[in-house]
Structures are given as structure tokens and as C-alpha cells.
Amino acid sequence: MVRLSVNLNKVALIRNSRGADYPNLVKVAKDCEAFGAQGITIHPRPDERHARYTDVAALKEVCTTELNIEGYPGEKFMQVVLASKPDQVTLVPDEPGQLTSDHGWDTVGKADYLKKTIDRLKNAGIRTSIFVDPDEEMLDGALAVGTDRIEFYTGPFAHQYQGDREAAIAPFTKASAYARELGLGINAGHDLNLENLAFFAAQMPGLQEVSIGHALVSDALYYGLENTIQMYLQRLSL
Numbered sequence: 001m002v003r004l005s006v007n008l009n010k011v012a013l014i015r016n017s018r019g020a021d022y023p024n025l026v027k028v029a030k031d032c033e034a035f036g037a038q039g040i041t042i043h044p045r046p047d048e049r050h051a052r053y054t055d056v057a058a059l060k061e062v063c064t065t066e067l068n069i070e071g072y073p074g075e076k077f078m079q080v081v082l083a084s085k086p087d088q089v090t091l092v093p094d095e096p097g098q099l100t101s102d103h104g105w106d107t108v109g110k111a112d113y114l115k116k117t118i119d120r121l122k123n124a125g126i127r128t129s130i131f132v133d134p135d136e137e138m139l140d141g142a143l144a145v146g147t148d149r150i151e152f153y154t155g156p157f158a159h160q161y162q163g164d165r166e167a168a169i170a171p172f173t174k175a176s177a178y179a180r181e182l183g184l185g186i187n188a189g190h191d192l193n194l195e196n197l198a199f200f201a202a203q204m205p206g207l208q209e210v211s212i213g214h215a216l217v218s219d220a221l222y223y224g225l226e227n228t229i230q231m232y233l234q235r236l237s238l
């Protein structure tokens with residue numbers, strides 16, 4: 001089974017735009033879970049333009065499925081996740097102020113930093129995942145730094161999907177088989193949507209979890225949140 005973790009960054013973005021607490025992130029998270037989501041993700045960035053650091057503790061109190069916190073492991077981020085102990089922390093190599101995530105870690109060049117960070121998280125009992133491109137050298141590096149899982153950055157797959165989906169998926173299928181050989185758990189995310197998700201999941205041996213936010217929240221404008229979550233779950237069950 002591939003778990004669906006709903007990323008609520010875009011819900012937080014709407015909340016923040018009026019300086020009040022509506023939509024309320026905790027309520028939306030609980031509703032997503034009631035509607036079938038198997039996890040909740042947020043990605044607080046240093047400017048807190050969508051998810052805020054304080055959202056981590058608030059969500060930790062209510063989430064009954066799996067709470068996944070994504071982000072660059074600056075000291076503030078680390079203090080917040082070590083205090084709240086979400087189920088999973090996904091390390092992402094984003095610069096402060098980056099519009100959105102657009103690449104995976106250099107797990108070889110940043111090995112010392114990643115290893116120290118992963119050790120701190122694992123010592124606190126938190127499962128770790130690191131955001132990577134589908135590249136065998138980077139997967140070897142991921143294994144060496146001790147992460148439990150990797151999350152494939154699926155932006156390039158999503159962008160190429162319309163033009164040539166076989167070419168788009170090929171590096172991911174290959175890397176996914178290699179990650180399994182190494183014993184790494186496999187997550188994936190970025191720009192997955194109703195059109196590309198079923199194909200992606202079907203071609204990815206061992207895929208454990210997808211985190212989806214931008215497209216899912218956008219689809220909810222048309223179909224409603226409950227229907228939308230069911231539609232994504234249906235894509236994962238094909």
C-alpha cells in the first residue's frame with residue numbers, strides 16, 4: 001500500500017493571507033484524516049510564508065495517522081522537530097526564500113552535515129527521510145549517512161509526463177529498484193497530481209508514501225476536499 005500524506009502548505013498560505021486563523025490548519029488536518037488521508041505533511045520554510053514553525057506542535061497534538069515535517073535543517077527547524085517529535089522528518093536542501101523545492105541533496109558533498117543531522121533525529125526516535133534525485137551515487141550517499149528513507153524529488157517526472165511518460169519514469173523506476181536493493185525506504189513527492197499519480201505509483205516498486213499538496217489543494221476547489229482525497233486514494237489503489 002502506498003500511503004497518501006496530504007501537504008497542507010497551500011492551506012496555510014490561504015490562512016496567512018488574511019492574518020487570522022481561517023482556514024484552521026488543525027481542523028483541515030483532522031478532516032483530511034477523517035476523509036482517508038494516511039498522513040499529514042507540512043514544510044515550514046524560514047520565512048513561514050505558509051506553514052509556520054508553531055504549526056508543528058499543533059499538528060502533532062491532533063494527528064492520528066502520520067505527521068511528516070519537511071524542511072531544511074537549520075537550527076530553528078531542528079529545535080522545533082526535536083521538541084515535537086513528528087513521526088517522520090524529511091530533510092530538503094532548500095535555500096531560504098526558495099519559491100519551492102527543485103532539487104535533491106548532494107548526499108556525498110554534504111555527507112558530514114547530513115549524518116550529524118540524521119543522528120540527532122534518530123536519537124530522538126524520529127524516522128528520517130532525505131529528498132534526493134533519482135541518481136545511484138546519491139542513493140549510495142543516502143545509505144552512508146544513515147537515513148531510514150529517501151524521498152524522490154518528482155518534479156522532473158511531472159514536467160516530462162505529458163510529453164513522454166515512459167522516458168519520464170525511467171530514471172525513477174531504476175533508482176527505486178536500486179534503493180530497494182540498498183534497503184532504503186522509498187517516499188516520493190513534488191508536483192504529483194491526479195493525472196500522473198497512478199502511472200507513477202504503478203511503475204515504482206516498493207514505493208511507501210507520496211506527499212501531495214499543491215495539486216491536491218487546487219483540485220479540492222473543484223471537487224471538495226473529501227472527494228479529492230478519495231480520488232487520490234483511488235489513483236494509488238489501481
Ligand SMILES: CC(=O)[C@@H](O)[C@H](O)COP(=O)(O)O
Binds near residue numbers: 042050
Ligand atoms: C519537498 C517538497 O517537494 C515539498 O515539501 C514542497 O516543496 C512543498 O511545496 P511548497 O513549499 O512549494 O508548497
Ligand SMILES: NCC(=O)COP(=O)(O)O
Binds near residue numbers: 041043151191192212
Ligand atoms: N514532498 C512533496 C510535498 O510535500 C508536496 O509537494 P507538492 O505536491 O506541493 O508539489
